Amino acid sequence: xxxxxxxxxxxxxxxxxxxxxxxxxxxxxxxxxxxxxxxxxxxxxxxxxxxxxxxxxxxxxxxxxxxxxxxxxxxxxxxxxxxxxxxxxxxxxxxxxxxxxxxxxxxxxxxxxxxxxxxxxxxxxxxxxxxxxxxxxxxxxxxxxxxxxxxxxxxxxxxxxxxxx
Numbered sequence: 001x002x003x004x005x006x007x008x009x010x011x012x013x014x015x016x017x018x019x020x021x022x023x024x025x026x027x028x029x030x031x032x033x034x035x036x037x038x039x040x041x042x043x044x045x046x047x048x049x050x051x052x053x054x055x056x057x058x059x060x061x062x063x064x065x066x067x068x069x070x071x072x073x074x075x076x077x078x079x080x081x082x083x084x085x086x087x088x089x090x091x092x093x094x095x096x097x098x099x100x101x102x103x104x105x106x107x108x109x110x111x112x113x114x115x116x117x118x119x120x121x122x123x124x125x126x127x128x129x130x131x132x133x134x135x136x137x138x139x140x141x142x143x144x145x146x147x148x149x150x151x152x153x154x155x156x157x158x159x160x161x162x163x164x165x
Contacts, residue, residue, distance in 0.1 A: 010093045011045050014057055017104055018043060021111050035107075042114035043107050046090065050081055056090035057103055058083055059110035065089070 011033060018024050018035040025036050031047040044058040058080050061069070066089030069077040080090045091103060 008045075008047065008055070010055060010098070011047075013100065014043070014045055014103070014107070017100075017107055018111075021108070023115075024111070037111055037115045040114040042110040044083070044088075046080060052081075053094075054078075054090075054092060055094040056080065056092050057107065058088050058090040059106045060088050060113055061106070061109065062113070063087070 008031075015026055015033070015035075019026065021037070023037050027034050027036065032049070033045040034041045035043040035045075042060060045056075046058055047055045056078075066077075066079060066084070066087055069089055070079050070084075076092055076095065078084075078090055078092065080088065083090075091106060093103075
């Protein structure tokens with residue numbers, strides 16, 4: 001009977017960071033894992049993606065931040081295959097000392113970007129806006145007037161024939 005392989009210590013630490021955020025779920029696929037908020041991925045743990053031998057955490061940055069990081073320090077940051085073209089960048093975790101504060105900051109920023117686009121947050125924002133509008137209408141002393149809608153006959157289609165002078 002085979003024993004299951006031990007989970008990578010870097011993945012365990014990353015998982016602790018991510019699941020501390022609200023509504024986060026982790027999905028594992030082989031040696032990789034992704035972290036989601038309301039169904040939207042905000043971070044990936046990549047290990048040996050396409051045989052490159054790199055272990056990294058991949059995050060969605062603010063516009064242009066990923067390319068800037070990868071060009072400033074290409075040893076620590078890179079644009080991963082497939083995801084880099086979509087704006088994601090990766091922090092290498094296989095080079096020795098890992099700056100876990102930086103990983104935490106990048107993961108949190110990525111989480112916030114994903115969470116602000118979730119339907120639950122959008123619905124909450126719409127509910128607050130509707131409540132504000134309803135409250136404003138109740139406080140208004142001007143009586144509401146019925147809307148008058150004017151119906152105009154359709155315009156004739158322009159003629160396609162050339163006019164001769």
